[in-house]
Structure formats: C-alpha cells, structure tokens
Amino acid sequence: MIEFRSVTKRFPDGTVAVRDFSLVIPSRRITVLVGSSGSGKTTILRMINRMVDPTSGTIEIDGDDIAGIEPVGLRRGIGYVMQNAGLLPHRRVADNIATVPVLRGVRRKDARARALELMDTVGLDRSLAERYPSQLSGGQQQRVGVARGLAVDPNILLMDEPFGAVDPLVRAELQRELLRLQRDLDKTVVFVTHDIDEALLLGDQIVIFTTGGIVAQAGTPQEILAAPADEFVARFVGADRGKRALHVREQNGRPVVVDSEGRAAGVLVPDDAGLGARAGDGSPADGSAPGGRPEPARDGGAR
Amino acid sequence: MSWLLGNADQIVQITLVHAWYSALPIVIGFVIAIPIGWLANRYRVGRGTILAVVGLLYAVPSLPLFVALPSLLGTRILDPANVIVALTIYAIAIMVRTASDAFASVEIDVLLSATAVGFSTWRRFWSVELPLAGPVLLSGIRVVSVSTISLLSVGSVIGVTSLGYFFLDGFQRAFALEIIVGIVGTIVIAVISDLLLSLAGRLLMPWNARPPSRRAVRRAEARTLVEAA
Numbered sequence: 001m002i003e004f005r006s007v008t009k010r011f012p013d014g015t016v017a018v019r020d021f022s023l024v025i026p027s028r029r030i031t032v033l034v035g036s037s038g039s040g041k042t043t044i045l046r047m048i049n050r051m052v053d054p055t056s057g058t059i060e061i062d063g064d065d066i067a068g069i070e071p072v073g074l075r076r077g078i079g080y081v082m083q084n085a086g087l088l089p090h091r092r093v094a095d096n097i098a099t100v101p102v103l104r105g106v107r108r109k110d111a112r113a114r115a116l117e118l119m120d121t122v123g124l125d126r127s128l129a130e131r132y133p134s135q136l137s138g139g140q141q142q143r144v145g146v147a148r149g150l151a152v153d154p155n156i157l158l159m160d161e162p163f164g165a166v167d168p169l170v171r172a173e174l175q176r177e178l179l180r181l182q183r184d185l186d187k188t189v190v191f192v193t194h195d196i197d198e199a200l201l202l203g204d205q206i207v208i209f210t211t212g213g214i215v216a217q218a219g220t221p222q223e224i225l226a227a228p229a230d231e232f233v234a235r236f237v238g239a240d241r242g243k244r245a246l247h248v249r250e251q252n253g254r255p256v257v258v259d260s261e262g263r264a265a266g267v268l269v270p271d272d273a274g275l276g277a278r279a280g281d282g283s284p285a286d287g288s289a290p291g292g293r294p295e296p297a298r299d300g301g302a303r
Numbered sequence: 304m305s306w307l308l309g310n311a312d313q314i315v316q317i318t319l320v321h322a323w324y325s326a327l328p329i330v331i332g333f334v335i336a337i338p339i340g341w342l343a344n345r346y347r348v349g350r351g352t353i354l355a356v357v358g359l360l361y362a363v364p365s366l367p368l369f370v371a372l373p374s375l376l377g378t379r380i381l382d383p384a385n386v387i388v389a390l391t392i393y394a395i396a397i398m399v400r401t402a403s404d405a406f407a408s409v410e411i412d413v414l415l416s417a418t419a420v421g422f423s424t425w426r427r428f429w430s431v432e433l434p435l436a437g438p439v440l441l442s443g444i445r446v447v448s449v450s451t452i453s454l455l456s457v458g459s460v461i462g463v464t465s466l467g468y469f470f471l472d473g474f475q476r477a478f479a480l481e482i483i484v485g486i487v488g489t490i491v492i493a494v495i496s497d498l499l500l501s502l503a504g505r506l507l508m509p510w511n512a513r514p515p516s517r518r519a520v521r522r523a524e525a526r527t528l529v530e531a532a
C-alpha cells in the first residue's frame with residue numbers, strides 16, 4: 001500500500017504542481033491517475049520513487065515514510081516504465097532488461113538468462129534479444145520497457161503514459177497484455193495516462209485530476225460513471241455522449257442497449273451471467289472483458 | 304631521391320616523434336575537457352562563463368605562447384614540454400565546447416529513465432552519459448587531432464623536433480623535396496590518426512555504427528501490427 005498524506009510539491013520556479021494531495025493506493029491493484037497534460041500526474045508518480053521530493057506532506061510505502069529511504073536503493077526496488085520506453089539506446093535488448101538486476105549485483109550472465117524469460121512473459125520473440133532498441137518498433141520497445149520494469153520482480157510498478165506513443169492498434173494490444181500480466185503477477189501498479197478510455201479499461205481505482213494535482217474525483221470506474229462528482233468529471237469521462245451514453249431501447253419487445261448515436265452496443269443480461277462487474281468498460285466489442293478480476297478492496301479506496 | 308634514401312632513418316624517427324608529441328596533447332586535452340564540458344552542460348549558469356574563458360584560450364596566438372611558456376612553467380626554452388603544454392591548451396579550448404555539446408546531445412528522457420531505475424549519479428555518468436555522448440565527443444577529438452598534428456609543426460620554429468623541421472630546412476635551402484616530405488609526413492600522420500579514431504569509435508560504439516535501416520524498422524512495425532491483429 002502506498003499512502004500520500006497532504007502532499008504538496010512546489011518547484012523552485014514557483015510552480016505548484018501538486019497541492020495538498022492525499023490518496024491511498026491499494027496493493028495488488030491498478031490505480032490510474034488520469035488528467036490533462038500539466039495536471040501533476042508525473043510529479044505524483046515521481047514522488048513515489050523519490051525522483052521528486054515533496055515540499056510538504058509524507059508518502060509511505062507499507063507504512064514506512066520513504067523520506068527516510070535512500071533514493072537509489074528505493075528506485076532499484078520499484079519498476080518504472082515511461083513513454084518511449086526510456087531504454088538505453090546503446091545497450092542490446094537483453095542488456096536493457098537486465099539493467100536493474102546488474103545494478104543490484106546479479107551476475108550479467110544470470111541477469112541476461114532471466115531477461116530471456118522475461119521476454120517470453122511480455123510476448124517478445126527471443127530472437128530480438130541482441131538487437132538495439134532503435135532496431136525495434138515502438139510497440140516492441142514498450143514491451144522491452146515493461147520487461148525491464150518487471151526484472152527485479154518489484155511489488156510496485158510505476159507506469160508513466162507507457163502506451164502514449166504507439167499507434168492505437170498496438171496500444172490496445174499492450175493494454176490487454178498488461179491486464180493479462182496483472183492477473184498473473186499481482187503488482188501494485190500506478191499508471192498515468194491522459195486517456196480516459198485507457199483509465200476506465202485498466203483501472204481498479206481511478207483518480208481524476210483537474211490542474212495543480214487537485215483531485216476531481218477518485219473511485220472505481222463504476223462509481224465514477226454512476227455518479228460523476230461534478231460537471232468537470234461528467235464531461236471528462238464523457239458520460240453524457242458517444243459510446244458511453246448508453247440507453248435501453250425496446251426492439252421487438254426485448255431491451256437493447258444503444259449509444260447516443262442509436263448504434264446497438266449490446267443487450268442486457270442478468271447479473272449472474274458473469275459480466276456484471278464491469279458495466280462501465282465501454283468496449284463491449286472487445287473480447288477481453290476482465291470478468292475474473294477482483295474488485296478493489298473497499299477499505300483501501302480513495303479518500 | 305638519394306636525399307630521401309640517405310635521410311630515411313631521420314625521416315622515420317622525426318615522424319614518430321611528431322606522432323608522439325601530438326598524441327600527448329590530444330589525449331590529455333580530451334581527458335581534461337570532459338569533466339569541464341560535463342560541468343558546463345550540467346550547471347547552465349556557469350556554462351556561458353566556462354565556454355567564454357575556454358574560447359579565449361584559443362585566441363592566444365601560438366608562437367608567443369610557445370615562447371612565453373618556458374618562463375611560466377620554469378622549463379628550458381627548447382624543452383618539448385612547452386609545445387606539448389601549449390597544444391594541450393588548444394586541445395582543451397576546442398574540446399570543452401564539443402564535450403558540453405556532446406553531453407547536451409544525450410536525450411533527457413534516457414537520463415531520467417536511467418535515474419528512475421536506480422543508476423547513481425556516478426554510475427550513470429560512466430555507463431550512460433559518457434557512452435551516449437561518444438559520437439559527438441568522437442567528432443570533436445577528430446578535429447583536435449588534425450589541428451594538433453598540423454600545429455605541432457610550428458614548434459620547429461622554436462627548435463622542438465617535429466616534421467616542421469623539414470619544412471623550415473627545405474625553405475632555407477630552397478629544396479622542394481624536403482618541403483614535400485614535411486607536408487606529406489604531417490598529412491600521413493593526420494590521416495592515420497583519423498582512421499584509428501574512427502575505428503576506435505566503431506569498436507566502442509557498435510550501436511552507433513549501425514543506424515537502423517528504414518526497411519528494418521518498417522518490417523518490425525509491420526510485424527507488430529500483424530501480431531496485434
């Protein structure tokens with residue numbers, strides 16, 4: 001569990017990126033921080049591994065104040081994946097994945113052997129192991145980034161718009177893979193995006209920001225869609241339009257769910273048919289309804 | 304021709320001395336310029352000052368510097384150290400700016416992500432910043448190498464052994480062949496040194512020698528799309 005307590009970050013130039021921010025991030029769930037550019041998401045994420053230190057307030061990981069933890073060691077224990085993967089361009093794929101274990105003192109040969117296994121885990125062909133990052137496609141680089149993030153088997157995985165720079169088709173594939181990985185690995189994932197669709201798809205818990213790290217609403221996707229806290233949130237999640245403004249229409253005496261354009265989106269089935277939990281998924285055509293995933297712990301929800 | 308044969312020993316020996324006397328300033332200047340260039344890039348405030356001071360060094364005319372150094376360093380007039388120190392100063396003058404540009408050329412995202420996964424500052428310098436600054440550093444040291452090798456000839460005016468000797472001696476005796484030997488010898492050293500440097504670059508920076516072919520990238524992208532579909 002990661003806990004932010006009244007955290008404020010003011011940069012030396014006077015910019016207040018995060019203002020009095022409090023949040024509990026439950027273990028083994030995906031928490032998505034979503035908001036437009038400049039709303040302080042990256043700053044919040046970077047405070048978790050002490051790339052940025054708060055001006056005031058405290059951050060705890062499993063009850064320990066991280067201000068007392070040596071930053072370099074802390075970072076080596078937390079996975080980090082960023083946009084454009086942030087790979088080392090002068091290291092081959094296997095060495096990139098092996099980077100952090102090697103920093104922690106694992107022998108290079110052993111770390112590279114483990115890197116090959118991780119390539120399987122993230123769906124990369126082992127034949128790419130000896131390539132340089134520039135010889136991979138954007139989607140493949142991103143997978144290498146995820147493999148590197150997982151290399152020390154961290155409890156916490158920080159992801160900063162990791163799929164922001166790949167084309168939509170590849171992004172959808174990577175999102176599905178992340179959900180699949182998460183089912184197997186059970187990490188505490190903190191995921192930053194400006195894409196509300198991505199947030200609703202991936203998040204067990206979603207935190208929506210206005211500017212300056214101010215939380216507009218936090219909760220499960222269902223809670224947010226069911227009861228947007230205000231006009232801003234309603235507009236942001238698009239609950240009033242398009243594919244998320246669904247309503248029921250009678251068709252030959254049976255109820256059919258249609259979107260705001262009148263296009264059929266699906267039918268209503270009884271809750272025990274196994275699809276109930278993720279009513280807000282918004283992509284009924286997508287065959288990956290993660291029906292088996294646990295609900296976020298109620299007591300670990302947002303404040 | 305007979306002059307060439309009769310003086311072959313001396314020509315070879317002076318060429319080797321010339322190569323050695325120019326290698327020292329190239330290497331020493333490179334090693335000194337790297338931390339200065341790194342600091343200039345890292346501390347933006349000091350950057351202007353550092354680069355301006357270093358730039359002024361280059362404006363010092365070489366001959367007066369050669370002549371003035373003995374009294375500054377306490378060396379003898381004919382000591383080759385004078386010329387080597389002077390050339391090192393020029394090497395630094397050229398190399399600091401390039402080194403600063405080289406470190407600036409390293410992508411900020413790569414540095415951030417290296418920090419994020421747990422590189423200490425020291426380790427990040429050696430295993431990320433320095434190698435990635437490599438291509439620009441290499442282009443800088445190649446310029447320094449050529450300029451040092453040709454400037455060293457000027458040292459002959461104050462009596463320090465270099466290929467400039469043949470040049471001067473040939474002029475005094477109006478003997479074209481000797482002048483040509485001085486010029487060609489300098490060019491040969493410069494070319495060999497440049498080849499060695501670019502070979503070292505290719506060996507030390509294999510990721511750089513093979514920029515991805517457009518086709519390879521497109522093929523990789525196509526494959527991802529197929530996988531995704």
Ligand SMILES: Nc1ncnc2c1ncn2[C@@H]1O[C@H](COP(=O)(O)OP(=O)(O)O)[C@@H](O)[C@H]1O
Nearest residue numbers: 011013015017036037038039040041042043044
């Ligand atoms: N190192 C910094 N120095 C000064 N201002 C910064 C710095 N990093 C971020 N900011 C500012 O803080 C605000 C939040 O930035 P960021 O956390 O990157 O937002 P997001 O990730 O949501 O786009 C922005 O106004 C940004 O310009």
Ligand SMILES: [Mg+2]
Nearest residue numbers: 038041042043
């Ligand atoms: Mg950001």
